[in-house]
Amino acid sequence: MTGGKTVETSRVGRPRSEKTRLAILEAAADLLVEGGFSAITIESIAARAGVSKVTIYKWWPSRGSVAIDAYFHRFRQTLTFPDTGNVAEDLLAQMLILIGAFRGRAGEIMAELIGQAQSDPELADTIRTGWMQPRREVTALVIQRAIDRGELRPGLTIPILMDELYGPIYFRLITRYEPLSDEFAQELVRNTLEGVLSTRSSIK
Template sequence: MRMNESTPRLEPGRGRRRAAEVRRATLTAAADLLFAEGIRHVTFEKVATRAGVSKMTLYKWWPSPGSLAFEAYFDALEPVLAFPDTGDIRADLTAQLHAFVGLLRERGTAIAEIIGAAQSDPELAGALADRYVRPRRRLAVDRLSRAQRAGLIRAGTDPETIVDQLWGACYHRLLMPAQPLTTDFADRLLDNLFGGIAAPGHDPAGG
């Protein structure tokens, strides 16, 4: 993933700029700062200067710099986190986990900083839960539930727990890096998981 080479700074002009244009410039500037310098450098003053927008606008739109940093992060990386549905649950989980591991390896420092900052920033904690954690869990749980209804996953298996087993393990290696976070690790997680949840008579490896 490559961020923009330069932030699309708004240049002074006649008339009022569209809110969408101001928001786009702001989020791009905040993302550039977050990924290049870390969350501590995402301040309203720096973002406003970099984007060419009013600092007062940022105060009106975001309750804290942390909330702005999170929205910029999510806006920049949301396409990477899309959850496929090809009808093959193992292939879909593999594709999503590989993309997720790649994201954590490339942008893990920023993600860890956001998680850490949320512990003391209630506005950021709320945004993280409402915009990221719950929606991401819901996408995964819905995909796993569809596979369960299709008979690809054993009845009675708890999709919420599967989410914790897979994505929770990746976050654990990001935040407590005693072992490397790799796509091979993701594959081993899936090997272990499918050995226990595959429906009787169904071969998740396709053999």
């Protein structure tokens, strides 16, 4: 539920300390970067932020929710809407930004957060609505524009195409079977758009 944002502060009484809120998020983000999700404990955050445990429990329901808030606080990127008129370029541009971030510490932490979400439905929901959803909306726009321009087949199911594009990325992020290289992204986009059958390889 990411209590840090959804819990309403009442108008009367002592107002919530923004300084304390930020201290908690910064401390949690530091711990995430240094030691990963397992380094996040309510006690460690409280100690590092110079804050009482009770204060954290008051605003966040679980350590997972603090972690994801801290992640967004530090790694949230501005979503770009490329529009070059060429769907391959648009998709690739989006993708390169994402995997560029995922190659660093942000990727390792995201993998851990997704991992924890497998046994924490609330965390899973936060990731879906706070991370996946906005990105999927941007991608859906790019795809819809390409359909409107006649670049893509009109009959295709947009969510499936998005899974084809980003599923492999998250798969590599999580399995670490192969690296998230730029070349991978390039061939991924090309294959997805053009297919892999040899009967069409002569075309273009």
